[in-house]
Structure formats: structure tokens, C-alpha cells
Amino acid sequence: MTEVAQPQLEETRSRFVPGQPDMWLFVLFEALLFTGYFSVYLVSRTQNQDLYLQSQADLDLRVGVFNTIVLLSSSWAIARCVRAAREGVYPAALRYAFVTVGFGVVFVISKVAEWIHEIGMGNTFTSDEFFQHYFFLTSLHCIHVLIGFIVMGVVIYQLRSPARRSQQLVETGATYWHTVDFLWVLIFAMLYVVR
Amino acid sequence: MTTSTEGTSVSDTPPESRLGRFAWNCRHHPKRELWFAWWVMVVFYQLYGVLFFFVTRVQPPPSPAWDTPMIVQWFDDRHDGLLVGFGIVFLISGMCAPMNALLAYSMRRMSVSRIFAYSYLIMYSLSAIPGMLVMAIAMTVGALRPDRDPELIHWLYDFAFLSFSGTMGVFLVGSVVWLVAILLDKNNVFPKWFAYLGLCNALTEVVVAPAWIFQRGAFAWNGAIAWWINMVVFVTYTAVFIVLLRRMIEREDFGTGPLPDLPDKRESASAGSVGVLR
Amino acid sequence: MSNTFNRRLLLVWAILTLLTLAYVWMDEAVDQNQTLTASTVVTVSAIAIALIKVRIIFREFMEVRHAPVWLCRLTDGWVVLVATCLLGSYFVGSAIAG
Numbered sequence: 001m002t003e004v005a006q007p008q009l010e011e012t013r014s015r016f017v018p019g020q021p022d023m024w025l026f027v028l029f030e031a032l033l034f035t036g037y038f039s040v041y042l043v044s045r046t047q048n049q050d051l052y053l054q055s056q057a058d059l060d061l062r063v064g065v066f067n068t069i070v071l072l073s074s075s076w077a078i079a080r081c082v083r084a085a086r087e088g089v090y091p092a093a094l095r096y097a098f099v100t101v102g103f104g105v106v107f108v109i110s111k112v113a114e115w116i117h118e119i120g121m122g123n124t125f126t127s128d129e130f131f132q133h134y135f136f137l138t139s140l141h142c143i144h145v146l147i148g149f150i151v152m153g154v155v156i157y158q159l160r161s162p163a164r165r166s167q168q169l170v171e172t173g174a175t176y177w178h179t180v181d182f183l184w185v186l187i188f189a190m191l192y193v194v195r
Numbered sequence: 196m197t198t199s200t201e202g203t204s205v206s207d208t209p210p211e212s213r214l215g216r217f218a219w220n221c222r223h224h225p226k227r228e229l230w231f232a233w234w235v236m237v238v239f240y241q242l243y244g245v246l247f248f249f250v251t252r253v254q255p256p257p258s259p260a261w262d263t264p265m266i267v268q269w270f271d272d273r274h275d276g277l278l279v280g281f282g283i284v285f286l287i288s289g290m291c292a293p294m295n296a297l298l299a300y301s302m303r304r305m306s307v308s309r310i311f312a313y314s315y316l317i318m319y320s321l322s323a324i325p326g327m328l329v330m331a332i333a334m335t336v337g338a339l340r341p342d343r344d345p346e347l348i349h350w351l352y353d354f355a356f357l358s359f360s361g362t363m364g365v366f367l368v369g370s371v372v373w374l375v376a377i378l379l380d381k382n383n384v385f386p387k388w389f390a391y392l393g394l395c396n397a398l399t400e401v402v403v404a405p406a407w408i409f410q411r412g413a414f415a416w417n418g419a420i421a422w423w424i425n426m427v428v429f430v431t432y433t434a435v436f437i438v439l440l441r442r443m444i445e446r447e448d449f450g451t452g453p454l455p456d457l458p459d460k461r462e463s464a465s466a467g468s469v470g471v472l473r
Numbered sequence: 474m475s476n477t478f479n480r481r482l483l484l485v486w487a488i489l490t491l492l493t494l495a496y497v498w499m500d501e502a503v504d505q506n507q508t509l510t511a512s513t514v515v516t517v518s519a520i521a522i523a524l525i526k527v528r529i530i531f532r533e534f535m536e537v538r539h540a541p542v543w544l545c546r547l548t549d550g551w552v553v554l555v556a557t558c559l560l561g562s563y564f565v566g567s568a569i570a571g
Contacts, residue, residue, distance in 0.1 A: 017544055018536045024544065026391030028551055033395060033428065035555045039562035040419045044412075046566030053509045061500060068493045076486040079534045083478055126408060136405070136414065143401065147394075178535045182527045186555075189523035193496045195503060195515040 018082075019171035027179045034183055037140075038190050041133045045194070048129060053195065055130035058123055063114055064192035067107055068185060074103030075181040078152075078174045085159060085170050093170075094159045100177060101152050104145055107184075111142055137187050141180070148180045229300070229444045232293035237437060239290040242283070251280030253334060255426075256356055256417040259410040263345045266352050270337055277338040281331040288328060295319045298436075301443055302373065304454065305380035315372050322365035329358040360406045360416040367400040382453045385439055396432040399425045485533040492526050513567070520559050528552050 017024065045052045081096035115138070118124075118131070125135040155173035158166055209219040221227055247254045252273055261269070270277070295316055302312035333355035337348050374393035377385045405414040406421045413420040446454045496519065503512045531537045531548045538545075 015539055015541045017540055020387055022386060022388035022391060025388040026395065028547070029392065029395050030398075031551060031555060033399065033424065035558045036424045036427075037420060039558050040413050040424070042559060042562040043566035043569075046563060046570045049511045049570070053511060057507070057509050061497060065493055065497060069490055072486060072489045072493070075530065075534050076482055079482050079536075080479065082536075083475075083482075087475070125405070129412060132405075132409075132412060132414060136402075136420070140398065140402070143398065175535060178530055181534075182530045185526050185530070186523050188493075189496070189519045193500060193515070193519040193523075195500070195509060195512040195519075 019168060019173075019175045023172045023175045027175060030179060030183070034186065037137065038186065041137070041190060042194075044129060044133075051128060052130045055123065055128055055134075056191075056195075058118065058121055059134070059192055060114075061192050063110065064188050067110055068188050070103050070107045070110065071181045071184050074100045074107070075178050077103060078177045081155075081159075082171055082174045085165070085167060090159055090162075090165070094156065097152060097156050097159060101149065101156075104148060104152070108142060108145055111138060134191055137191060141183055141187055144180050144183065148177050151176045225449070226444055226447060229297065229447065232297040232300075233437075233440055233444060235290050236294040236297060236440070239287065239294055240433060240437070242287055242290075246280045246284055250283070251276050251334065253277075253330070253355075253359075256360070256422060258417050259353070259356065259415050263349045266349050267341075267345045270348055270352075271341060274338050274341060277334050281335045284327070284331045288323065288331075291323050291327075292320075297440060298373070301384055301440065302376050304382060304443070304447070305376055305384050306382045306451075307376045307379045311372055311376040315369055315376075318365055318369045318372070322362065322369065325358045325362040326366065327359070330355040333358070356416050357407065360403055360421070363400040363403040367397050370394075370397040370400065382451075384443055384454050389435065389439055392432055392435060396428055399428045482533070485529060489526055489529060492522055495522060516563055517560065520556065520563075524552050524556050527555075 077096045077099040081093045081100065084090070084093035084096060115135070118134075123131045123134075125132060151173045155170050158169050158173075209216045209223075224230070257266075257269055298319070299312040299316040302315060303309060305311070333351045337343075337351035337355070370393050374390040374397065377390035377393070378387065402414075403416075403421050403425055406416040406418070409415040409418070409421075412418055415421060442457065443454065446457055448455055499515055499518060500509075503510055503515050528549070531552070532545075537548050
């Protein structure tokens with residue numbers, strides 16, 4: 001590794017699309033889809049402000065904040081993983097990949113705990129409109145996280161063996177994982193913060 | 196480009212006139228079955244759209260929250276449309292077969308196991324029953340005798356729409372089978388972004404599952420989320436795969452290796468119309 | 474290991490986390506002793522901050538900064554599109570209800 005060459009590399013490196021360009025289509029399409037769901041939520045929220053505010057009080061903002069920070073950390077970890085893989089430091093890349101999955105698992109456990117808590121308080125998918133949207137958005141997002149575990153599995157499989165390593169596939173997996181993160185950022189704002 | 200002329204003894208080159216060329220292609224073109232299946236698919240989807248949206252007017256779906264008199268009124272308004280429209284649906288439902296076969300064929304052309312193609316074929320063949328035919332039957336039964344007991348008509352209404360919307364699970368799994376096959380495929384039959392689009396489609400189909408629970412709101416069978424957004428994604432997905440299947444047929448070389456890319460447009464034009472049916 | 478890259482990533486993470494914590498302050502400023510109150514200001518700010526975070530995630534974590542110009546424009550365009558849809562839904566909905 002030439003320390004001097006690195007900063008020059010940063011400026012003169014040609015622009016590249018991270019991962020398969022195909023995955024970007026998914027990212028943007030999925031973002032639009034969720035925007036559709038959020039728009040439906042916002043419109044129906046404005047028709048029934050009081051009910052939504054009252055139900056929203058049953059949610060704990062701090063749990064939402066915790067979830068967000070966990071996913072932001074997982075995004076940081078996968079970004080570090082991609083950088084490490086790009087520089088050829090595969091053991092570190094593999095460690096970061098596992099850290100990403102670890103944060104993902106913490107997120108899922110926290111989510112399930114929150115659902116159990118809400119159901120315990122009597123707020124279920126069918127109890128009122130706000131919770132319809134809450135359970136729908138969070139469970140759809142959770143499905144994305146679970147698919148993310150499969151994607152991370154592919155990434156880890158790629159990183160493990162020198163014969164298989166494909167930087168493009170690792171970057172594609174990272175792109176997917178970041179999507180899961182930014183979708184949660186939006187969901188968190190919609191469900192927990194918006195008044 | 197002129198491989199099709201090697202096997203013929205009747206004529207070596209297609210006639211000049213459009214009709215003559217068409218007839219020649221029908222008899223000699225090696226991809227004629229594939230093109231036939233593709234056209235059947237296109238015609239079927241056009242008819243499906245017209246029949247379900249404009250003739251029978253069962254789509255966009257009415258509300259599950261209506262009371263019995265409103266539902267009887269709904270059937271009355273659509274009496275002729277329902278009988279004629281679904282009568283035609285019964286006639287054309289067989290067109291699903293070449294369509295599903297073409298999709299399964301695309302999976303056979305891939306480097307993945309044939310299990311993908313066979314599972315897809317079985318799933319989609321069966322799914323036409325609840326996904327289309329049960330609605331057709333229930334609606335025509337409901338429309339046949341307008342003076343039937345209103346409660347029975349209400350029952351048929353629920354049965355039809357729940358069957359139509361609520362059985363998305365099969366389509367969902369079918370989409371997943373196809374998208375996994377595409378991701379694993381080394382023959383490049385479809386671009387990877389189509390697999391990801393299929394994932395979006397599959398996820399919106401998950402969204403329809405709550406239709407079983409709700410009678411009003413965004414998740415009812417006519418809801419903003421369970422129907423409208425889902426329909427936009429589904430139509431996009433369908434339009435895309437129709438175009439991609441066309442490209443696949445054009446690229447098909449009947450081999451087992453990677454599917455070659457389409458030649459440059461100028462080259463294919465000068466090779467004559469042998470490659471393409473008009 | 475290039476330390477500038479790593480420090481930048483950590484800084485990005487810290488900024489995103491701070492923006493997330495800003496939400497807590499925002500909501501507490503508006504809610505009146507544990508009762509939640511409707512507020513257009515909070516809603517609009519929540520959406521705006523969320524989209525700033527999304528853009529940061531695009532540019533830094535997803536490396537759009539180093540991507541070809543068309544991807545930069547596309548993701549920026551997307552952020553604007555999502556903002557328009559969300560704010561539009563909120564204001565149209567409010568107008569219908571109010």
C-alpha cells in the first residue's frame with residue numbers, strides 16, 4: 001500500500017457505478033413504491049388527525065431512534081466492508097460483513113419485541129388505521145431485512161474464498177443493504193415523528 | 196440469419212409480398228411456435244384488460260363494505276356485461292397455456308435446473324383457477340338470475356372478489372421462482388434488473404394478503420395499497436416481461452450456452468425479414 | 474487502509490445519528506406533557522430531515538459521489554420526487570380535511 005498514492009487515487013479515480021447497475025433500478029423503483037405507501041398513509045392521516053395522534057402516542061420514539069441508529073451503524077459497517085474488499089483486505093471485509101448482519105439481527109429482535117409490546121397493549125393490525133399502517137410498513141420493511149440477510153449471505157460467501165470474490169457482487173449486496181437502511185429512515189420519520 | 200432456408204425443399208427464399216412472407220414464415224420459420232405463443236400472450240392480455248375493465252367492469256373492484264342492496268344494484272347495472280364478458284373469458288382462458296409455456300420455456304433456456312420451469316408451469320396453470328376462473332364463474336352465476344335471493348348474490352360477490360384478489364400467494368411464489376432462476380442463470384436470458392423488478396412485484400403481491408381481513412381502507416380488496424398501487428406495479432412488470440420475451444425470442448439460437456445479444460439493427464434489417472414475423 | 478475514507482465514513486455516521494436525535498428534540502418541543510399535538514412544522518421538518526439523511530446515505534454510503542453524473546442527477550432527482558410526493562400528499566390531504 002503506498003500511502004502517498006492513495007490521496008491521488010481518490011481524485012483521479014474514474015467515476016464508477018457501485019455494484020450492478022441493475023440493482024440501482026430496484027433501489028429507485030422500491031423507493032417509489034414506498035413513497036406511494038407513505039403518500040396513502042399521509043393522506044389518510046390528515047383525514048383523521050386525532051385518531052392517528054392518539055394511537056401514535058402508544059409508540060415509543062426512543063425505540064424508533066434506537067432502531068434507526070442500529071441500521072445506520074449497519075450501513076456504516078457494510079460501507080467499510082466494501083472499502084476493505086476494494087483494497088484487498090478480505091479478512092477485515094469479512095469481519096465488517098458479519099458486523100452488518102449482527103446489527104441487522106439486533107434490529108429484527110428489537111422490532112419483534114416492539115410488536116409484541118404493542119400487541120400486548122391491544123394495538124394490532126386490525127385495531128385502528130394508524131396501526132394498520134404501522135404493522136404493514138414495519139413488517140414489509142422487516143421482510144426486506146430478511147431478504148437482506150440472504151443478500152449478505154451471498155456477500156459473505158463471495159468474500160470467503162479467493163476463487164469466488166467478485167467486487168461487483170459485494171457492492172451490489174451493499175447497495176441493497178443501504179436501501180433497507182434508507183427505507184427505514186423514511187418509515188421512522190413517517191410513523192414515529194410526523195405529527 | 197438464413198439458417199431457416201437450409202431445411203426447406205419447397206422454396207429457398209420467402210416471397211416478396213407481405214402476405215406471402217407471412218405465410219412462408221408460418222410454414223418454415225424455426226421460431227414460429229415461440230412467436231405464436233408470444234402473440235397469444237399479447238392478445239390475451241389486451242383482451243383480459245378490455246374484458247375485465249370495460250366489458251364486465253369488475254375492475255377497478257367495488258368496495259367490500261357495501262350493503263346488500265348496493266351489491267344487487269351493482270350486479271343489475273352490469274348484467275349484460277358480466278354475462279357476455281365472462282362468456283368470452285371462458286372461451287379464451289385456454290390462451291393462458293401457450294403464455295405460461297413460453298415463460299417456462301425461457302427458464303428451460305437458462306442454465307438453471309429444469310425444476311424451475313416445471314414448478315412455474317404447475318403453479319401458474321393452477322393459479323388461473325382461483326385467479327380468474329372462479330371469479331368468472333361466481334359473477335356469471337350471480338348475474339344469471341337477477342331475482343335470486345340478495346343474500347346469495349352478496350355471497351357470490353364476496354366469493355368472487357376474495358378469490359380473485361386474495362389468492363395472490365401463488366402468483367407471488369411463481370414470481371419468486373422466476374426471479375431466482377434469472378439471478379442464478381449464466382445464459383443471460385434476461386437482464387438482472389428484471390429479476391429485481393420481479394422482486395418488487397412479488398413484494399407488492401404480499402401486500403394483497405391483508406385483503407382477507409379488511410372491509411374498508413387501504414388494505415381492502417379495492418384499497419389504495421392492496422389494489423391501486425399493486426396494479427400499477429403489476430402492469431409495469433407485465434409490459435416489461437412482454438418486451439423482454441420478445442427480445443429473448445429474437446435472440447434465441449436454440450443452443451444451451453449463453454444467449455447471444457441482438458445484432459446491430461442495420462445488420463438485421465439487411466438480412467431480410469426471416470428473423471421476424473410480421 | 475486509507476484513513477481519510479474511514480474517518481469520513483465515521484463522520485457521516487455521526488451526522489446521521491445527530492440528525493436522528495434531532496427528531497427527539499423536535500417532538501418534545503411540540504408535544505404538550507406527553508400528549509401528542511399535530512404540527513405542520515414538525516411534519517414538514519421531519520420529512521425534510523429524513524430526505525437530507527437519505528441524500529447523505531446515497532452520496533456517502535452508497536458512493537454516488539464517485540458515480541457517473543447521470544446517477545448523481547438521478548438520485549438527486551429521486552430525492553426531489555419523493556419530497557414532492559410526501560409533502561404534496563400531506564398538504565393535499567390537509568386541504569381536503571380542513
